[in-house]
Amino acid sequence: MTTCIKCGNVENVVRSGFVRGKQRMFCKACNLYFTITPHNHLTTKKPHQTTIIDIAKVLGISPSTVSRALNNSTEINENTRQEILRVANELDYRPNFLAQSLNRGETHTIGVIIPDIQRPFFAGVVAGIQKVATEAGYRVMICQSNESHHTETLNVQALVTSRVDGLLISHSKETNSFEHVKLQLKKGLPIVHFDRVCNEVDTAKVIQEDFSGGFALIEHLISQGYKRIAILAGPADLLISKTRIDGYKAALEKHGIEVDEDLIYHSNFSKEESVKALDYWLSLPQKPDSIFTIHYANGIEMIMALKERNVRIPEEIGIVAFGDELIASLIEPSLTTFHQFPFKIGETAAGILIENIINKESFVPYTKVIEGELIIRKSSLKTNRKYNQQA
Amino acid sequence: MTTCIKCGNVENVVRSGFVRGKQRMFCKACNLYFTITPHNHLTTKKPHQTTIIDIAKVLGISPSTVSRALNNSTEINENTRQEILRVANELDYRPNFLAQSLNRGETHTIGVIIPDIQRPFFAGVVAGIQKVATEAGYRVMICQSNESHHTETLNVQALVTSRVDGLLISHSKETNSFEHVKLQLKKGLPIVHFDRVCNEVDTAKVIQEDFSGGFALIEHLISQGYKRIAILAGPADLLISKTRIDGYKAALEKHGIEVDEDLIYHSNFSKEESVKALDYWLSLPQKPDSIFTIHYANGIEMIMALKERNVRIPEEIGIVAFGDELIASLIEPSLTTFHQFPFKIGETAAGILIENIINKESFVPYTKVIEGELIIRKSSLKTNRKYNQQA
DNA sequence: GTCGTTTTCGGAAACGTTTCCGATAGTTTA
DNA sequence: TAAACTATCGGAAACGTTTCCGAAAACGAC
Numbered sequence: 001m002t003t004c005i006k007c008g009n010v011e012n013v014v015r016s017g018f019v020r021g022k023q024r025m026f027c028k029a030c031n032l033y034f035t036i037t038p039h040n041h042l043t044t045k046k047p048h049q050t051t052i053i054d055i056a057k058v059l060g061i062s063p064s065t066v067s068r069a070l071n072n073s074t075e076i077n078e079n080t081r082q083e084i085l086r087v088a089n090e091l092d093y094r095p096n097f098l099a100q101s102l103n104r105g106e107t108h109t110i111g112v113i114i115p116d117i118q119r120p121f122f123a124g125v126v127a128g129i130q131k132v133a134t135e136a137g138y139r140v141m142i143c144q145s146n147e148s149h150h151t152e153t154l155n156v157q158a159l160v161t162s163r164v165d166g167l168l169i170s171h172s173k174e175t176n177s178f179e180h181v182k183l184q185l186k187k188g189l190p191i192v193h194f195d196r197v198c199n200e201v202d203t204a205k206v207i208q209e210d211f212s213g214g215f216a217l218i219e220h221l222i223s224q225g226y227k228r229i230a231i232l233a234g235p236a237d238l239l240i241s242k243t244r245i246d247g248y249k250a251a252l253e254k255h256g257i258e259v260d261e262d263l264i265y266h267s268n269f270s271k272e273e274s275v276k277a278l279d280y281w282l283s284l285p286q287k288p289d290s291i292f293t294i295h296y297a298n299g300i301e302m303i304m305a306l307k308e309r310n311v312r313i314p315e316e317i318g319i320v321a322f323g324d325e326l327i328a329s330l331i332e333p334s335l336t337t338f339h340q341f342p343f344k345i346g347e348t349a350a351g352i353l354i355e356n357i358i359n360k361e362s363f364v365p366y367t368k369v370i371e372g373e374l375i376i377r378k379s380s381l382k383t384n385r386k387y388n389q390q391a
Numbered sequence: 392m393t394t395c396i397k398c399g400n401v402e403n404v405v406r407s408g409f410v411r412g413k414q415r416m417f418c419k420a421c422n423l424y425f426t427i428t429p430h431n432h433l434t435t436k437k438p439h440q441t442t443i444i445d446i447a448k449v450l451g452i453s454p455s456t457v458s459r460a461l462n463n464s465t466e467i468n469e470n471t472r473q474e475i476l477r478v479a480n481e482l483d484y485r486p487n488f489l490a491q492s493l494n495r496g497e498t499h500t501i502g503v504i505i506p507d508i509q510r511p512f513f514a515g516v517v518a519g520i521q522k523v524a525t526e527a528g529y530r531v532m533i534c535q536s537n538e539s540h541h542t543e544t545l546n547v548q549a550l551v552t553s554r555v556d557g558l559l560i561s562h563s564k565e566t567n568s569f570e571h572v573k574l575q576l577k578k579g580l581p582i583v584h585f586d587r588v589c590n591e592v593d594t595a596k597v598i599q600e601d602f603s604g605g606f607a608l609i610e611h612l613i614s615q616g617y618k619r620i621a622i623l624a625g626p627a628d629l630l631i632s633k634t635r636i637d638g639y640k641a642a643l644e645k646h647g648i649e650v651d652e653d654l655i656y657h658s659n660f661s662k663e664e665s666v667k668a669l670d671y672w673l674s675l676p677q678k679p680d681s682i683f684t685i686h687y688a689n690g691i692e693m694i695m696a697l698k699e700r701n702v703r704i705p706e707e708i709g710i711v712a713f714g715d716e717l718i719a720s721l722i723e724p725s726l727t728t729f730h731q732f733p734f735k736i737g738e739t740a741a742g743i744l745i746e747n748i749i750n751k752e753s754f755v756p757y758t759k760v761i762e763g764e765l766i767i768r769k770s771s772l773k774t775n776r777k778y779n780q781q782a
Numbered sequence: 783g784t785c786g787t788t789t790t791c792g793g794a795a796a797c798g799t800t801t802c803c804g805a806t807a808g809t810t811t812a
Numbered sequence: 813t814a815a816a817c818t819a820t821c822g823g824a825a826a827c828g829t830t831t832c833c834g835a836a837a838a839c840g841a842c
Contacts, residue, residue, distance in 0.1 A: 033803095033804065033805065033806095034803090034804080049551070049554070049578065051827095051828055051829085052828070052829070053828075053829095061791080061792085062791070062792045062793075063792095063828085063829080063830095064791080064792065064793075064794090064829095064830080064831080065790085065791060065792075067828095067829065067830060067831085068790095068791085068830095068831095071830080074789095075789075075790065075791080076789090076790065076791080077789075077790060077791085080790080080791085092574060092578075094548060094551050094552045095552060095828085095829075096493070096552075096554060096827085096828050096829070097552045097553045097554060098489050098492050098493040098498070098553075098554055098827085098828075098829090099493055099797085099827070099828035099829040099830085100828080100829055100830080101489050101797090101829095102487070102489040102490055102493055102796095102797045102798065102799095102827090102828080102829075103796075103797050103828080103829045103830050103831085104797085104829085104830070105797070107489070116518075117508070117514050117517055117518055117521075118511070118514045118515055118518050120509070120511070120514075123508050123509045123511075123514045124509055126508055127507075127508055127509050127535070130508075130534075130535060139532065139549065139553065140532075140533070141530065141531075141532055142531070142533055143521075144518070144521060157485060158530065160440070160485050161485045161486055161487070161488045162488045162489075162530065163440070163487060163488060163489055183483060187440065187483075300721070304721070326718065327717065327718045327721060330691070330695070330718060330721065330722050331721050331722070332723045424833095424834060424835065425833090425834080442797095442798055442799085443798070443799070444798075444799095452821080452822085453821070453822045453823075454798085454799080454800095454822095455799095455800080455801080455821080455822065455823075455824090456820085456821060456822075458798095458799065458800060458801085459800095459801095459820090459821085462800080465819090466819075466820060466821080467819090467820065467821080468819075468820060468821085471820080471821085486798085486799075487797085487798050487799070489797085489798075489799090490797070490798030490799040490800085490827085491798080491799055491800075492799095492827090493797090493798085493799075493826095493827045493828065493829095494798080494799050494800050494801085494826075494827050495799085495800070495827085496827070
């Protein structure tokens with residue numbers, strides 16, 4: 001009943017199974033297998049983004065010529081170019097970034113991995129990154145690790161899958177192995193660390209004055225007469241935490257104050273841990289007379305908790321914190337901080353990454369330190385003489 | 392001197408111009424044009440991300456089989472699949488998102504345009520969007536308009552170039568024409584508006600209780616005995632500003648208070664404008680006894696400015712604001728707000744957009760209102776009886 | 783007019799993946 | 813045991829762009 005699509009023979013055509021639900025035939029005459037398609041439905045051309053092929057068809061020329069016109073090639077007649085640009089504009093042509101990137105082998109996109117976009121510090125960093133990236137013609141793709149090592153690894157893979165040209169990473173507080181980063185670095189992907197960096201990988205880094213910031217805050221406290229200074233640190237593995245502790249210890253040693261391990265508390269930055277640390281300290285026979293939190297938000301929490309417990313600030317306990325946000329100047333009492341400049345950190349990191357991307361072969365990793373600023377406020381001013389001046 | 396690359400003839404080869412800097416020859420014997428390339432340099436295979444072709448070569452099979460193995464196709468032998476997966480894992484294969492997207496015609500990426508990532512509200516929205524998008528297997532690409540109409544237009548074009556599957560937009564405060572959105576909508580791009588929506592375009596929208604939020608705040612003020620209520624609004628074109636003013640007016644009318652146009656001030660949300668508005672109001676013969684700012688940050692600024700001017704809050708002037716952040720509860724006096732839920736707004740908007748993307752044909756735009764919550768604090772509590780309760 | 787030169791364009795390969803369309807060997811059914 | 817079927821694979825087209833290579837026409841100088 002079925003005619004062979006090749007020889008037109010009818011008698012020698014037999015059925016030969018199904019392929020993907022469609023009846024398959026075999027023509028013994030011409031030795032041909034073929035399937036029967038219900039009907040080639042009328043090819044409804046869907047509306048789509050216009051392509052250079054569309055433009056070429058309109059003008060009756062070849063796609064390569066259109067491409068040349070759009071890419072400011074010299075190998076094209078000016079009149080032709082104008083015609084092409086006119087039609088392109090008429091059809092609201094937008095180049096297909098996917099095809100371009102696939103062809104060129106670069107996406108002009110950089111990936112950013114941060115713990116949490118909702119933290120003002122990282123929002124500021126992202127804004128700085130976007131500014132520099134946009135100016136340089138790069139897109140930005142942002143991922144949040146939510147402070148999870150596993151999610152961070154997935155983020156890296158997702159961004160590699162997206163074939164980003166480079167990566168900006170601030171590690172989660174959980175991250176203590178860096179294989180996911182090393183692997184991509186080995187494959188030649190430019191990577192720049194910022195803020196929460198790691199020393200085990202040979203990448204460029206943008207960091208803050210973690211050591212000298214801690215040092216400055218503690219020296220300020222000492223200048224105000226505080227002697228038993230507690231520190232609310234971060235996870236033991238976190239490098240910025242370690243470095244800030246080092247600054248803390250160095251300042252104590254310089255002024256002949258012994259380090260008391262009881263006064264060093266490792267937290268996960270959560271409010272619960274802050275309160276727990278505070279209550280622990282207040283229960284000690286020798287209570288601290290001041291507290292340094294390495295995360296600004298914990299400083300705010302400390303002030304709130306101390307007010308609840310009717311402890312006077314700064315008379316009974318002084319507070320200083322690393323990092324500065326608007327809120328630090330508005331709370332009562334206002335909070336002494338070491339101000340970091342997130343926007344600048346973002347700008348710098350993005351700049352270095354793009355430098356790395358462009359000079360892939362010759363780039364030599366280096367570390368850039370963004371200077372911070374000690375901002376003295378009421379929470380640490382026992383004596384009244386040094387308001388808003390560095391100790 | 393040159394031998395023809397085809398017939399090997401030497402005598403009949405003549406020079407025939409230059410093409411792209413390379414000497415071009417013509418062989419009169421075999422009628423052939425050809426150029427002379429210095430030397431086909433040794434093909435240095437660069438290290439690259441592994442492709443399915445690499446895998447196929449290793450196993451001596453075809454790329455299509457590898458693709459099938461990786462895509463959980465049924466048309467493949469289980470043993471073959473395992474072998475392929477093993478090699479893929481060994482070579483740390485990551486599918487090339489660009490090639491996949493180009494082939495499938497979808498990127499599984501959604502674009503987000505917001506005015507400023509540094510504003511906590513938008514950071515919260517973005518976090519909500521990312522949560523839902525990630526769970527659904529979508530990537531997110533974020534652009535900031537920096538409150539500029541022009542930048543917003545460029546953002547739309549950039550995202551279209553990136554071939555995002557859909558768009559989430561909160562307009563800049565400058566934006567008063569919506570052609571850039573309409574154009575893409577006409578081309579079939581799913582678009583969902585949130586927060587700063589516009590009524591001129593037929594898209595799905597996620598909005599807050601702008602009207603009833605304003606209404607509730609004003610009714611609360613009235614219940615506290617305030618009668619001359621000023622409002623610091625946004626740009627006259629901004630829809631959310633208009634709607635909140637409508638809520639303000641409706642509440643006044645309900646309680647028989649006449650609307651005084653002197654007490655309506657259109658600002659651009661900047662601190663300077665806030666202070667200007669305040670000083671203007673304070674200079675009036677009939678000063679207001681309370682102020683409603685439609686942007687929470689302006690409320691904070693008002694409190695600071697009033698404290699500087701030694702005006703007592705809430706006794707002389709009460710303050711309420713639309714929007715709530717941590718800072719509102721920490722400032723002295725704490726600020727009465729209408730709390731919006733940015734994270735939820737983001738979640739909802741992303742959910743609707745993905746719904747729109749998946750059911751592109753059958754999707755019918757609708758508007759979803761995210762309920763807010765009146766949070767009464769000290770800045771508006773003249774009488775002391777209704778702390779933390781809705782009026 | 784001849785010959786080398788320049789300008790301008792078309793064809794085709796390549797980027798990495800998916801998918802359509804067959805093809806083959808082995809397996810079941812009648 | 814032949815016919816019908818299933819399982820499994822390869823080849824090639826397609827996605828939209830850039831770019832390499834070559835061709836033709838126009839141009840210039842002698």
